[in-house]
Amino acid sequence: MHASLGSIVLIGVFVLAAVLGSPVGLAMLAGGIAYLLVTHQDLGLLVDQTMNSLYSNYVLLAVPLFIFVANTMNASGVTDRLLDLSSALVGRFRGGLAQVNVLSNLVFSGMSGSAVADAAGPGLIIARMMVRKGYEPGFAAATSAAAATIGPIVPPSIPMVFYALIANTSVGAMFLGGLVPAALMALSLMAIIAVLARRRDFPREAPIALGAWPATIGRAFMPMLLPVILLGVIYSGIATPTDAAAIAAAYALVLAYLVYRSARWPEFVGTLVQTVHSTANVGMIIAGAFVFNYAIASENVPQALQAAIIHWNPSPLLFLAGTNLLLLALACVLDAITMLLVLIPLLVPIAVSLHIDPVFFGVLVILNMMIGLALPPHGLLLYVMSSLTQTPVGAIFRNVLPFIVALLVVLIAVTLVPDLVLALPRHFGYRG
């Protein structure tokens, strides 16, 4: 495989700009421009690749809508309701509040689709509660960071929308495929907490009275309906994923501003502004990736890579193991959306030619990326929790390691048993 001048310039400029601290989207755009210049192609392609691709990929509109849902839910105080329910369920165990952290993340992630939103929302609230109860701050922040990785495995999921777009698979099948692995992640984290709780003598919460159960469940019922509605409308074929995202956003607005009336005009404006910030940031990475991927594709990199790997002829399992290692290693330096948009177009065709189901592969890829988000030394969630809770990153690194081990066990189990992902979508009619 000989690297052409074009691909050297493309990757060289991208890496140089990124290492010098340029935002990822801009670095990809700059690399793309340098590529077009040295290969004497028309710079008008920049407009075609970004704007036409955004215009024609309608499913991308689900992304800002899911961001909006997460921000609205965070602003509406729904977190408290989910927290009460989780607390009622698992609070009375030793290390109860840490267990509550994991469980409420599992429930809340059913409405957000973004791991960072989960960490900044319920993750932060519970981490603060844990510190007040006497947990070590590093452990509290690490628990929230590890629990937030569950978020994008449970529908709705922004990374899954990206994957489905790139790999041309069904968003609905992806969403269903994530449910069992997400439950396993929660179980494994909770098991680790149970072990640590005994060893480090964590406190318990007071159990709630039997009579308080119906009210606690009732208070959390309407928010918990959101993922059900979402999956329901997508899977019954009533609505496209994009429309479903809009329905979810409307439901979140009704809950926050009409039913609970817990948020008002200033929160609404704040939510909109926050959503614009995230949308612009993510959108620029998407735009940069469209240009970057155009250059990669016109240099025939995917074909060359595919030919090289097929020539080497690995077993599917070996390929999956290699993918896991590659993604975890890259997650230490790249952000999840960039990896998804740049690497997946290279990997999916190879996976398909090795007869690996694209939905299974997608869930596995996203699982890797989420673990990567909590992986020292670059995991974004660790830094988000560190800055939100004012805890030194080092203390979080130390405490997150047992959780990483637990999540890796789930990753290995899913890699070995594809049915953990595929059984549910197949049961609901996914043919693959």
Place this chain on the structure above:
Amino acid sequence: MIGRARRLATWIAAIMFAVMFALFVYKIVMRYAFGDAVAWADELAVLLFMWVIFWGYAFVVPDREQIAFDLVYRALPVTPRRVAGIVRAVLVGGLLAAALPTICGYLLFLNRTQTAVLRWPVGWVYSCFAVMIAAVVARSAVTVVRLCGSAWEREL
């Protein structure tokens, strides 16, 4: 002055997003209640999405909030960081500046075509892309000037 301009730009972006969402709700109600597929609402929502991205990136999102791989950059001592900042701004700003005239020319050319439903000239509809490029070029130029000036440490 700049603070006020950014606030105005933020309001415009927020309103664009709100209208985009309202169009979705309108469209869904029309489709499921009245069986009317309002294609213009679909198109307008997509166009607003594109404007929110590039308008927002150009005028709303502060530099420090952007997603960057800055592990190396942040680990540098101040003087190399100053050099890195200048090289980065010249490299990225320079490449985008080099592309800007062609992009503008191409957008004007695209005005001969119209969007599928609303029949708007494509060049104007896509012009937010050039706005973003121009804003990044301008910001890079300011960064270079400031980093070369005497108060450079404040810029890092």
